[in-house]
Amino acid sequence: MKVEIWSDVVCPWCAVGKHRFEKALSRFDHRDEVEVSYHSFELDSEAPHEQEGDLHEHLAxxxxxSRAEAEAKHRQMTEMAAADGWDFHFGRARRGNTFDAHRLLHLAAERGVQDAVKERLFRGYFTDGEHIADHATLVRLGAEAGLDADEARAVLASDRYADAVRADERQAQAYGITAVPFFVVDRRYGVAGxxxxxxxxQVLDTAWAEAHPLQVLTPAGDEACADGSCSV
Incomplete structure (x- = not known):
């Protein structure tokens, strides 16, 4: 079974959704037969390399x-995210363009470390205050999560995976995805938020049951009870 997740690395709900999905998957009886992949979605595709002002100012x-109201909203989000295993520090976050981070995630998918790189980018942005658009920073974070630093550096210096990012975004448009995270299960079920x-x-269980219906090989005869009684 395939689960495709559209998200952005500067989206707090996407980080929360990642951990919540992992909790669900850990309880799914057929988790070893689930293939999970992350797809690109830019919350602001026109964002400059690095943006002025912090997240409190941006939200306000x-x-x-007011800035005070924005800070209160971020405190609420921080407390909520802590229950899902995150240590958010919105005051440290450095806003910027995420296109190259998504290109790096496509490389990570090919190398089998996409989940680890996704996790590291989330933590880099929301916890460590890393400049998520900076190539040197992306190379370092990717290497910490299992990528080859030289290969990551070469990819970011080129336009490799740019088409893959745009293809993900076109697919999101085709699905009608306007907000993330968005989960697509077996190309049949979509879950927003x-x-x-x-x-x-529940969605995983439903999708699995529909893809693997029980086949009754023999009809019930005298060896079964029905309608509240038995023929004995």
């Missing part, structure tokens, strides 16, 4: 609230 400006593990597990 975007939603017309960082849903609780119980809800995600």
């Amino acid at each position: 400006t975007k939603y017309g609230m 960082a849903q609780p593990p119980e809800a995600l597990l």
Whole structure:
């Protein structure tokens, strides 16, 4: 069974959704037969390499609230994310373009370390205050998660995987995805948002049952009871 997840590395709900999905998957009876892949989604594809102002200021400006209100919102998110295993520090985050981070994740997928690199990029942005658009930073974070540093550096210096990122974004548009995280299970079920593990597990169970229906090989005869009685 395939689970495809559209997300951005600067999206706090995407980080929360990743850990919630992992909790659901750990409880899924057929978890060893699930293939998980992450797909590119840029929350702001027009963002400059590095943006001025911190996330508190950005949130306040975007939603017309005071800085104090924005800081309160971020505190609430931080407390909620802690329950899902994250240590957010919004005041450290350095805003910037995520296109190259997504290219790096496509390399990571080919090398079998996409999950680890995704996790490291989330932690780099939300916990460590790393400049997520900087090539040297991306190379270092990728290497810490299992990528070859020289290969990562060469990829980022080229335009490799640019088409793959754009293809992911076109597919998101085709699915009607406008917000992330967004989970697609077996190309049949779509789940929007960082849903609780119980809800995600239910989707996994439903998709599995539909893909593997029980086949009854022999009809019931006298050896069975039905309608509240037995023919004995």
